[in-house]
Amino acid sequence: MLTETDLRNGLxxxxxxxxxxxxxxxxxxxxxxxxxxxxxxxxxxVVLAEYQTAGRGRLGRSWHSNPGDNLTFTVILRPSxxxxxxxxxPLFTAVAVADAIESYCGVKTDCKWPNDLLVRNRxxxxxxxxxxxKQEMVEYVVIGIGLNVNQEQFPPEIxxxxxxxRIASGAxxxxxxxxxxxxxxxxxxxxxxxxxxxxxxxxxxxxxxVIIGKKIEVSQDGTVLGGVVRGIGAxxxxxxxxxxxxxxxxxxxxxxxxxxxxxxx
Numbered sequence: 001m002l003t004e005t006d007l008r009n010g011l012x013x014x015x016x017x018x019x020x021x022x023x024x025x026x027x028x029x030x031x032x033x034x035x036x037x038x039x040x041x042x043x044x045x046v047v048l049a050e051y052q053t054a055g056r057g058r059l060g061r062s063w064h065s066n067p068g069d070n071l072t073f074t075v076i077l078r079p080s081x082x083x084x085x086x087x088x089x090p091l092f093t094a095v096a097v098a099d100a101i102e103s104y105c106g107v108k109t110d111c112k113w114p115n116d117l118l119v120r121n122r123x124x125x126x127x128x129x130x131x132x133x134k135q136e137m138v139e140y141v142v143i144g145i146g147l148n149v150n151q152e153q154f155p156p157e158i159x160x161x162x163x164x165x166r167i168a169s170g171a172x173x174x175x176x177x178x179x180x181x182x183x184x185x186x187x188x189x190x191x192x193x194x195x196x197x198x199x200x201x202x203x204x205x206x207x208x209x210v211i212i213g214k215k216i217e218v219s220q221d222g223t224v225l226g227g228v229v230r231g232i233g234a235x236x237x238x239x240x241x242x243x244x245x246x247x248x249x250x251x252x253x254x255x256x257x258x259x260x261x262x263x264x265x
Contacts, residue, residue, distance in 0.1 A: 015044035017183035023049040033074040037140040048073035069151040087236035100185040111208040122163035218252035
């Protein structure tokens with residue numbers, strides 16, 4: 001089991017990861033982080049678990065992760081944002097984690113709207129954001145990150161679409177060192193956002209995107225929309241050209257119908 005000492009040894013951040021709650025098993029790191037945030041835990045506080053009995057992905061899906069192989073943790077943020085702008089944070093998190101992966105592992109990592117990280121067109125990480133709002137402002141946000149690090153076998157139903165950093169790099173990955181790299185990158189880029197503005201993350205996310213200009217289907221509230229992705233809105237929405245106009249979507253489950261890599265202009 002990873003301990004707070006393992007994770008913080010050599011950590012140089014000022015806020016992120018300075019307080020870490022570690023668990024061998026817990027229901028959900030997001031649920032625990034929300035409880036802590038409601039009691040005014042500091043921004044940058046982390047909840048990490050080797051195993052989640054009720055781990056969740058987006059749209060109520062379960063999140064499965066082999067104990068001892070991966071990184072599953074949640075970070076508390078207290079950004080100065082309105083609720084309508086909060087959807088920019090999964091994009092920010094995706095870029096920060098992708099940068100950390102490439103810096104530490106040398107594995108090229110792409111972003112898929114709204115919350116996935118891909119390596120060679122297979123999912124390596126997912127992000128789940130939940131928040132609390134008060135008086136038209138964000139009180140806190142918890143961002144759950146599930147990252148496949150050293151797992152080499154996946155359940156048959158997801159095996160064709162999943163991968164890990166170990167599979168991609170061909171070597172085992174030191175989880176504490178990778179965690180510290182992620183904390184460092186998140187803190188640096190979060191501080192940068194407060195200076196440059198939250199919409200400054202969009203060009204960096206677009207540079208890693210695999211869906212711009214692609215034909216996709218979006219499942220949303222029991223309906224399926226098809227079209228071509230034209231871009232990302234100022235607050236993180238997906239701009240989808242349906243052939244009858246461009247729609248701005250803030251949530252949905254995306255299937256890429258033509259999955260060649262978009263060029264990185």
